[in-house]
Amino acid sequence: MGTSSAKILVIDDERSMRKFLSILLTREGYLVRVAEGGEKALTLLRKENFDLAITDIIMPGLDGLQLLKEMTQLDPSLPVIMITAYATTTTALEAMKIGASDYVTKPFKIEEIKAIIARALEKKTLVEAPSSFEATYPASSFPDFEIVGRSENILEVCKLLGKVAEKDVSVLIRGESGTGKELIARQLHYNSLRRKNPFVPVNCAAIPRELLESELFGHEKGAFTGALTTKIGKFQLAHGGTIFLDEIGDLDLTLQGKILRVLQEKEIERVGGNQTIKVDVRVIAATNQDLEQGIKEKRFREDLFYRLNVVPIFLPPLRERKEDIPLLVQHFLKKYHDSARKVIGISPAALQLLQDYNWPGNIRELENV
The missing domain is CATH 1.10.8.60 (Helicase, Ruva Protein; domain 3)
Structure with missing residues (x-):
């Protein structure tokens, strides 16, 4: 079936918005049904098949986020676009984490909403059923880690956070100093399946180079002068959770190779030791440097870059x-x-x-x- 004949359900408590979207989408060749609230939408979804749903977030009764949860349970493959006049970073992150296809703020441009709808329908056959995990700790439960802002730039960041938080992949956060890279790393951790386990931050630029290996991987007693006891490193402390490697671009090539081994083999060796220790950690890294230029200048390993840059997040200044x-x-x-x-x-x-x-x-x- 072509996307032009797709069947779309529009849910909004405002009659004017329902009418506007119905006329717009009908002119585009879509089949359109409307519902003025969440309960009616669920009734229609139980009776009919739809290719896409568009719903407001702020509605009386069943709000958009709760409706989104109900819809994904009824039809996990149904793309859902959320629209709202009251955009916040928390709702954007939560909507994408629950399984929304996209998140749009009012007022929106006609060409913008048309493009978003077309893109969601094109991806429909490739969309996997979202996780049934519902966060025990939503972003709003962590006021110290709240992402503040309503600009388009920061909402796009939150949408991406919602999509990747539960995926156990490496993330590289890039942005100028002071843009909030550790805040984003904490949000990724506390909205992930590892949220009950440790979040261990390491500033690679703040620790002297000669001590950094011991800090990351630990050392055995007697490994060097002053090593009076065995020390557990940050990677082992983060077992089951997340390690955040801030200023990753400051690492020397030797340590880069050892971190690459952790990513590939999921094991470490303490300084002065010969026993491998298995570790289960998610690695989130951050930098304000141009790592691509560092690769060209042989200051940063290309293989490590690709291992870290599975999901890149760019923070705007x-x-x-x-x-x-x-x-x-x-x-x-x-x-x-x-x-x-x-x-x-x-x-x-x-x-x-x-x-x-x-x-x-x-x-x-x-x-x-």
Whole structure:
């Protein structure tokens, strides 16, 4: 069946939106049914077969996220596009994690929604049934790790997080210093199946090179001067969970080779030891460097790059998401309200000054201000 004859279910409590989408999609050659709420949508889904569903998120009664869960149980292969006028990073991440095909904010352009629908229908035959896992700990349960913002750039990041969090693959987070790479790594961990096990961060640039191997892999007693006891390394501490290798581009080639071995063989050897130790870890790495240039200059191993770069996530600098600055400011004001700083608010003129600044240090610089 061609996508032009596909049958689409539109769910929205606003009559004007149902009518708009119905007319638009009918003109495109689609067969369209509409429902004004989640319960009616489920009734239609139990009686009829659909190729795609488009649903609002904020609706009375059964909301869009709960409806999405019900629809994926009824028909795991059904692509579902979520639309909302109240976009948040938490709902974007949660919707994609539950199994949404895409997430669109109102108002949207006609050509945009048409392209998203066509893409979802083209992928329908390739879509695997999503996991039945429902997060015990949604993103909103971790306020210290909340992703703040509603810009298109950051919502795209959250959509990708929702898609890959449960997949046990390596992720390479790229972005300038201060853009929040560790925050993204923590969100990946706490929305994954490994969430009850350790999250172990390691800043590869902050540890002296001569100590980093011992820090990562551990050492045996007597392995070197000062090694008075056996030490367990970060990879072993992260067993069953996630290790976050920040500033991976600062590693020397020898250590790069040893990390490659962990990814390939899932085993380590402590410094001064000859026994292999099996480890089960998910590796998330981050860098602000141009690793492709590093490969050309023989500073970074190409085979390690491809092992890490299974899923690349690019974090935009703050200057490319300035519409998020007011939300970030409110977040930091709330965070520090009870601290010694006693900050209680910000004037419109001061907020405008913050939005006019280019923030070379990104979110970290804004927080420090």
